[in-house]
Every structure is written in C-alpha cells, then in structure tokens.
Amino acid sequence: MSEAPDLPLWAALLVSVLVLLGAVIALIGSIGLLRLPDFYSRVHAPSLGATVGAGCLLVGSMICFSVLQGRMLVxxxxxxxxxxxxxxxxxMLLARAALHRDRVERNGDAPERDPEPIDIA
Amino acid sequence: MSVLILSWSLTLAQIMLAVSMGLCAVRFLRGPRAQDRILGLDTLYVNAMLMLITIGIGSGTTLYFEAALLIGTLGFVATVAMAKFLMRGEVIE
Amino acid sequence: MSLIRRVLPFPLMFLALVVMWLLLKQSVAPGTVLFGALVAFGGTWAMVALDPPPARLRRPRAVLQLAGRVFIDVFRSNLAVGRIILGEAERRTHAGFMSLRLEMTDRYGLAVLAIILTCTPGTQWVSYDPSRGTLLLHVLDLVDELEWAELIKLRYEVLLREIFE
Structure with missing residues (x-):
C-alpha cells in the first residue's frame, strides 16, 4: 500500500479516477504489444500509453500538486x-528501420514496393 | 478518508503499471526480431516514466518530476540510437 | 519588427524557451524570469547557427481548430484501438499498408502531420517520398482505404496547408 498526500475529498476522487484511467490505458497498450500479431501492428500499441494514458496521469499530477501547494503547478x-x-x-524510426530490414531480406513481412497511392482531388 | 481513497487507487495504478512493464519485458525477451525487442524496451521506458509520476503523486513532492523527465529522455535517446543502428548497422553515419 | 528580429532572431522560440524555463523552475520570481530570458536569448542565437528554413504560422484560428480536431481524434482512436486489442483475434487481422498522395510540400506541415498521424493510435506514418509526394502509412484497421485517405486529406491536410502554405 503506497502512501498518499492529504487532499480534499473532491480532489482525491478526481486524482484517483485520472490515475486509474491512465494506468488502465497504459496497461491496454502493453497488452496490445503482446497480443497484436505482427511488428507493424504492434507499433500502434505504445502510442496508447504515451498519449491519453500519460495525459490522464499528468493531469492528475497537476491537480494533485496545484491543490497541495495552493498555486498553479503545471x-x-x-x-x-x-x-x-x-x-x-x-x-517512425522503428517502423522505417523494420521496413528497410524486411525489404532488404525480402521475407514477405512488408510489401516489396509501396502500394499505388490514392488520389483524392 | 481521502488519503485512504487516493492511496488505494495509487497502489492499484502502480500494480497495473508494473504488470504492463512486465508485459513489455515479455515482448523484449520474446522478440522475435530486433525491432520487436526495441519496441518493447521503448514502451518499458514510457511505462517506467508513468510509474514514477504515480510515485511522485504518492510522495507529495515534486522531486520525482525530474526523475521522470530524465528517464523519458534516456529512453528516447536509447531507442533512437538503436533504431538508427538497425537501419544502417552503424550509429553514426 | 526588423529591430526585434535583429535582437531576437526567433521571437516565438524565445518565448517558448522562457516558458519552458519557468515551468522547469516552477516559479515566476523576477530572478527566474531574468535568468530564463538570458538562457532563451542564448538558445535563440544558437538556433541561428543551425539556420532552419523559415516557417510562417498563419491563421491562428486554423491552428486552434486543428488542435481541437486532433484532441478529439486522439481520444476516439484510443478507444478504437483499445477495442481492437481487447476484442476477438479476428479484429486484429485487418492491418495493412496504404499509400496516398499529398499536395502539401511544406516541411513543417509534413512534420506536424507526421506527429498527428503517429500520435493517434491506429495510424502510423512510415515514410514520405518527396519526389513523388506520396506517403506510406500503416493502418491497424484497414477496412476501407478510401475512408482513411479522405480523413487525412480533408480533416488534417486542408487545415495544415492553410496554416503553413
């Protein structure tokens, strides 16, 4: 059980919800890292934790410290x-590196050439 | 009361983040290719950073903020260097 | 204007660096502001040595509009990707590469588009070919390529071109 600062009830509830939500989203992202079938699909997984997951935790932290110290702490x-x-x-670098390696090895994980580009006027 | 709520939810969040770090470690160990391992390691870094933020909220001091920023920076530099290495086989061109 | 430019080559970057310094120090005491301004001054002049191609930011309203759209889309795509990850295995088999032609050529606009597409889970910017103006993407839920192409062109590219070109 971890220690916690003494916040007013509304702030404690708000911070709790945000922290839990952020952790759940980061967890889903990591589950995706395990469950998605190939590398290029797995590249999508970490951005869950890095966007909304981290966002929720950071907003929670902002509220917590702003309330604790009685001034805006952002x-x-x-x-x-x-x-x-x-x-x-x-x-992006990882995806490009993987594409480069797969194309050099011609192992069929990545298309040999780019698909025909779609034009929308 | 509010301390109890917050400490329980922080503990729960830390458990979840620890599990997700474990899942990243599994991806790192399993591979199958080098890019999968690096992706696992990069996600591990991000999750570790999030873990530090929850620890920071629990401690009530902003000391952990610098640590979180540092671990993020280190993870970023490490991943970029390794991805670069994968692409060309050399870190510095 | 030219006087400001002579002292501060990148006024916006100067401001951003001062704000960053204040956030790092977590205070707005006059001493911190002064020292932050000094650091930012050095930073902007160091940037001169890098000689970046000039960027113009126009239409602040379009910037806000784009920020709002991206904010909504990040939440939406997080939900969609979360469903795909936790759903049945069949849903995870629709991933694939697609390519589309962009009319935007501005480097900063392309950089922002790359950040947007990669930050929204479900779309991943893979590579851009400047000679042909084509963009290679990986999409997690590639059921209808045309729909994705329309989303990127109409929802982001139009606004980005307004802002940067």
Whole structure:
C-alpha cells in the first residue's frame, strides 16, 4: 500500500479516477504489444500509453500538486510536450528501420514496393 | 478518508503499471526480431516514466518530476540510437 | 519588427524557451524570469547557427481548430484501438499498408502531420517520398482505404496547408 498526500475529498476522487484511467490505458497498450500479431501492428500499441494514458496521469499530477501547494503547478506540461515530440520520432524510426530490414531480406513481412497511392482531388 | 481513497487507487495504478512493464519485458525477451525487442524496451521506458509520476503523486513532492523527465529522455535517446543502428548497422553515419 | 528580429532572431522560440524555463523552475520570481530570458536569448542565437528554413504560422484560428480536431481524434482512436486489442483475434487481422498522395510540400506541415498521424493510435506514418509526394502509412484497421485517405486529406491536410502554405 503506497502512501498518499492529504487532499480534499473532491480532489482525491478526481486524482484517483485520472490515475486509474491512465494506468488502465497504459496497461491496454502493453497488452496490445503482446497480443497484436505482427511488428507493424504492434507499433500502434505504445502510442496508447504515451498519449491519453500519460495525459490522464499528468493531469492528475497537476491537480494533485496545484491543490497541495495552493498555486498553479503545471510543470507536467513539459513531460506532455516532450512525449508528444519524442513518441512519433521513435515509432517512425522503428517502423522505417523494420521496413528497410524486411525489404532488404525480402521475407514477405512488408510489401516489396509501396502500394499505388490514392488520389483524392 | 481521502488519503485512504487516493492511496488505494495509487497502489492499484502502480500494480497495473508494473504488470504492463512486465508485459513489455515479455515482448523484449520474446522478440522475435530486433525491432520487436526495441519496441518493447521503448514502451518499458514510457511505462517506467508513468510509474514514477504515480510515485511522485504518492510522495507529495515534486522531486520525482525530474526523475521522470530524465528517464523519458534516456529512453528516447536509447531507442533512437538503436533504431538508427538497425537501419544502417552503424550509429553514426 | 526588423529591430526585434535583429535582437531576437526567433521571437516565438524565445518565448517558448522562457516558458519552458519557468515551468522547469516552477516559479515566476523576477530572478527566474531574468535568468530564463538570458538562457532563451542564448538558445535563440544558437538556433541561428543551425539556420532552419523559415516557417510562417498563419491563421491562428486554423491552428486552434486543428488542435481541437486532433484532441478529439486522439481520444476516439484510443478507444478504437483499445477495442481492437481487447476484442476477438479476428479484429486484429485487418492491418495493412496504404499509400496516398499529398499536395502539401511544406516541411513543417509534413512534420506536424507526421506527429498527428503517429500520435493517434491506429495510424502510423512510415515514410514520405518527396519526389513523388506520396506517403506510406500503416493502418491497424484497414477496412476501407478510401475512408482513411479522405480523413487525412480533408480533416488534417486542408487545415495544415492553410496554416503553413
């Protein structure tokens, strides 16, 4: 059982709900990492925890510390900003690396050539 | 009362995050290919960061914020370096 | 305007760096603001050495509109992907690659589109071919390619072109 700060009841309830929701979403993302059948599908899984999962936890943390210290404390925004910039970079690089490797090896996991592009006027 | 509610939900959240870290570790160990392992490791880092945030809420101090930011940065740099390595076989071109 | 530009080559970036500094220090005391301004000043001048291609942000209303759309779509796609992950195994077999042609050529617009598409679970930006203007995507729920292409073109690209081009 972990310790917890003494918040007013409404704040405690709000923070609890946000923390639990964030953890559940991160957990679903990790389950996806295990259950999805191939690498390119699995790339989609981590972005669950990194977007809404992290968002809920960070908003919970913001509310908790703002109420505790009696002033706006929103430094968690930095983590949110950092995550929104880094997650796409890592996932994109990984997907491209995997595509490159699969195409060099010609193992059939990735299409040899790009599919015909769709045009919408 | 409010301490009890918050401490229970924080404990529950920490258990869930620990389980998801475990699932990432399973993906890391199982592979089957190097890119799967790196993806597992990257998600492990993000989950560890979220875990630190919940610990920070529990402690009531903002000390854990820096730790969370640091672990995020380290995870990002490590993953990018490894993905780069996968693509070319060399980290620095 | 030109005087500001001469002292501060990237005024928006200067502001962003000051705000970042204040968030890191968790205070708005005058000393912190002053030191933050100093750090941001150094940061913006370091940026001059990198010489980034000029970016123009236009139509702040479109920026807000886009932010609202992305916010809603992130929630929506989280729900959709969560269902796919927890649902029956058959639902996880519709994933596939698709490609579409983009009219946008602005680098910053493409970067923002890449962040949007990758941050919303369910779509993954894989690669962009600047010579042909085509984008390769991986989609988790690829039942109707045309629907996804329309979503990206009409929901994001139109606004992004308004903002950056």
């Amino acid at each position: 430094h968690e925004l930095l983590i949110a900003l950092f995550l929104t910039i880094t997650t796409p970079v890592t996932l």
